[in-house]
Amino acid sequence: MNKVIIGVDLGGTNIKTAIVGEDKKIIAKSSQPTGEDTGPEAVMNLMAQCISDLIRDNGLEMSQVLAAGFGAPGPMNWQTGIVFSPPNLKGWKDVPLAEEMQKRLGIPCYVDNDANVACYGEYWLGAGQGADSIVVFTLGTGVGGGIVVFGKLLRGIDGTAAELGHLTVQRDGRLCGCGARGCLEAYASVTGMIRTAEEGWDKAETKLKQMCKGDPKALRGKLIYDAAVEGDAYALHVFHETAVWLGLGAASMINALNPERLIFCGGMSNAGDLLFSTVRETVMANAFEVPAKRCQILPAGLGNDSGVIGCAGCALDRYLRKDG
Amino acid sequence: MNKVIIGVDLGGTNIKTAIVGEDKKIIAKSSQPTGEDTGPEAVMNLMAQCISDLIRDNGLEMSQVLAAGFGAPGPMNWQTGIVFSPPNLKGWKDVPLAEEMQKRLGIPCYVDNDANVACYGEYWLGAGQGADSIVVFTLGTGVGGGIVVFGKLLRGIDGTAAELGHLTVQRDGRLCGCGARGCLEAYASVTGMIRTAEEGWDKAETKLKQMCKGDPKALRGKLIYDAAVEGDAYALHVFHETAVWLGLGAASMINALNPERLIFCGGMSNAGDLLFSTVRETVMANAFEVPAKRCQILPAGLGNDSGVIGCAGCALDRYLRKDG
Numbered sequence: 001m002n003k004v005i006i007g008v009d010l011g012g013t014n015i016k017t018a019i020v021g022e023d024k025k026i027i028a029k030s031s032q033p034t035g036e037d038t039g040p041e042a043v044m045n046l047m048a049q050c051i052s053d054l055i056r057d058n059g060l061e062m063s064q065v066l067a068a069g070f071g072a073p074g075p076m077n078w079q080t081g082i083v084f085s086p087p088n089l090k091g092w093k094d095v096p097l098a099e100e101m102q103k104r105l106g107i108p109c110y111v112d113n114d115a116n117v118a119c120y121g122e123y124w125l126g127a128g129q130g131a132d133s134i135v136v137f138t139l140g141t142g143v144g145g146g147i148v149v150f151g152k153l154l155r156g157i158d159g160t161a162a163e164l165g166h167l168t169v170q171r172d173g174r175l176c177g178c179g180a181r182g183c184l185e186a187y188a189s190v191t192g193m194i195r196t197a198e199e200g201w202d203k204a205e206t207k208l209k210q211m212c213k214g215d216p217k218a219l220r221g222k223l224i225y226d227a228a229v230e231g232d233a234y235a236l237h238v239f240h241e242t243a244v245w246l247g248l249g250a251a252s253m254i255n256a257l258n259p260e261r262l263i264f265c266g267g268m269s270n271a272g273d274l275l276f277s278t279v280r281e282t283v284m285a286n287a288f289e290v291p292a293k294r295c296q297i298l299p300a301g302l303g304n305d306s307g308v309i310g311c312a313g314c315a316l317d318r319y320l321r322k323d324g
Numbered sequence: 325m326n327k328v329i330i331g332v333d334l335g336g337t338n339i340k341t342a343i344v345g346e347d348k349k350i351i352a353k354s355s356q357p358t359g360e361d362t363g364p365e366a367v368m369n370l371m372a373q374c375i376s377d378l379i380r381d382n383g384l385e386m387s388q389v390l391a392a393g394f395g396a397p398g399p400m401n402w403q404t405g406i407v408f409s410p411p412n413l414k415g416w417k418d419v420p421l422a423e424e425m426q427k428r429l430g431i432p433c434y435v436d437n438d439a440n441v442a443c444y445g446e447y448w449l450g451a452g453q454g455a456d457s458i459v460v461f462t463l464g465t466g467v468g469g470g471i472v473v474f475g476k477l478l479r480g481i482d483g484t485a486a487e488l489g490h491l492t493v494q495r496d497g498r499l500c501g502c503g504a505r506g507c508l509e510a511y512a513s514v515t516g517m518i519r520t521a522e523e524g525w526d527k528a529e530t531k532l533k534q535m536c537k538g539d540p541k542a543l544r545g546k547l548i549y550d551a552a553v554e555g556d557a558y559a560l561h562v563f564h565e566t567a568v569w570l571g572l573g574a575a576s577m578i579n580a581l582n583p584e585r586l587i588f589c590g591g592m593s594n595a596g597d598l599l600f601s602t603v604r605e606t607v608m609a610n611a612f613e614v615p616a617k618r619c620q621i622l623p624a625g626l627g628n629d630s631g632v633i634g635c636a637g638c639a640l641d642r643y644l645r646k647d648g
Contacts, residue, residue, distance in 0.1 A: 150473070171569070251504075252490075258483070
């Protein structure tokens with residue numbers, strides 16, 4: 001009987017579940033609203049339900065499941081599988097997620113940071129497949145990161161590595177949510193992009209004003225993208241600025257790690273040339289020639305599934321290595 | 325008969341040679357002026373001579389030498405051992421250093437970047453000994469770097485990794501020698517520190533003016549250090565600024581890699597609290613709490629010998645791994 005791996009990407013909005021075969025083929029996947037207000041017990045019960053439904057609906061049995069991997073928002077201890085206090089999951093405080101899910105499912109369960117699993121997903125089956133080393137930036141409300149070197153996720157001694165949204169790109173720059181100033185995230189996240197749009201708002205001539213009915217509080221990443229695609233000069237300027245900041249962060253990581261590939265995940269990574277051409281130019285202007293030319297800069301190969309697939313990949317890797 | 329390893333640190337000014345036992349004890353070391361104007365042939369002959377002298381003077385024989393490691397200024401290909409065109413070594417162009425030294429010595433010879441060997445030296449026998457992971461900044465005319473993770477030097481896919489002087493810390497900042505703007509090196513190297521001192525020179529009240537006979541071109545790192553130690557407010561300000569920039573670079577690497585230790589090598593690292601207290605404060609203010617508290621920030625444990633000892637360590641590691 002063929003063995004399979006389960007991946008579960010636990011987000012503030014949705015729980016995504018996937019079954020992956022040992023041959024690395026995706027067998028099935030599903031998505032459910034998290035109902036994050038219901039607290040950890042209900043959410044963990046729901047995840048167990050999602051898994052058993054998906055297993056049954058695909059003619060499989062739990063005895064075929066080698067392990068399950070869970071991607072959750074940090075901070076957390078990936079080795080003990082305890083999730084400390086994710087801002088997007090109400091009522092979660094020091095939840096022993098790995099242990100609780102193992103109780104419910106009766107199989108080895110592993111927990112990892114959501115940006116790290118996205119990175120691993122891309123390395124395992126996405127745009128990073130077969131690469132010597134990759135750096136991943138996840139672009140959303142914040143900017144997360146993941147690093148694979150020597151064929152392994154670089155987690156760091158406390159499991160906090162790859163916080164690539166918190167590279168300092170401007171001394172005494174914008175205040176970041178982390179409390180520091182001038183972090184990449186304060187400029188290059190969707191939130192940072194909206195701040196850039198707001199900063200020049202009063203003087204700007206842009207169709208965004210009409211789209212927002214004059215209220216900059218109605219600005220969203222998607223609106224700015226739509227306006228840019230329609231050729232709105234101000235929206236293009238905002239996108240360009242965002243991409244320059246991202247390019248500076250990318251150049252720093254290319255000089256620091258000389259990776260084979262650098263991959264952008266998350267909604268913004270669908271912006272195509274609007275983002276990538278400026279990022280590539282900025283990297284060429286700011287990183288050394290050899291590593292800049294070497295490093296392929298790519299959008300996620302797994303679209304929105306980097307995370308859930310990475311959960312399965314990480315779980316399989318940890319199951320096989322027995323390293324926690 | 326006990327086996328030994330040779331390390332040779334080839335700098336623009338001096339050739340340093342060391343013999344290290346398999347028990348990791350330093351048996352002997354020497355230093356000779358490079359005579360860098362004499363070209364690669366003469367310098368390579370001199371290195372061979374330094375090695376055989378040191379071997380003979382310590383009652384050893386070449387048959388006891390397992391391998392020799394050479395640290396040289398980049399750019400280079402560490403795998404083929406070819407040194408491309410180091411700015412500090414006149415007449416050197418695509419010199420097959422490993423092959424040429426192997427011909428002269430009849431033993432396996434390995435070549436590595438000078439900042440990487442300093443990092444490896446600290447990891448092997450210095451302030452990084454026994455650590456899970458380390459990040460090294462070498463502070464001199466420029467800022468170099470080295471990274472050890474998973475027990476290995478992180479060289480990157482082309483061997484150009486750890487160019488930590490070229491993290492962007494200020495968008496559109498100072499022009500750096502590499503052609504980009506706002507690199508850490510433009511602020512935190514000795515050269516960068518002197519630029520900081522020059523920028524405020526006209527308005528400054530400082531005993532540096534007397535020490536330099538009014539000419540800012542006479543500024544040197546040592547002078548600024550001496551003035552700071554004597555309590556000169558302007559020199560203290562310049563040191564503080566330099567340390568803040570260095571702290572921002574350090575914070576970025578701590579957020580990116582969550583290393584166990586971060587080590588400063590090179591002359592400036594002897595500045596003690598003048599440098600380290602501000603670096604530590606800046607790290608605490610800019611990096612996440614868990615990795616910032618975890619990471620020990622230390623001066624080189626091997627003083628000026630990180631490089632030459634690292635050459636021997638790298639050579640032994642590569643000899644034992646047979647990885648190039």
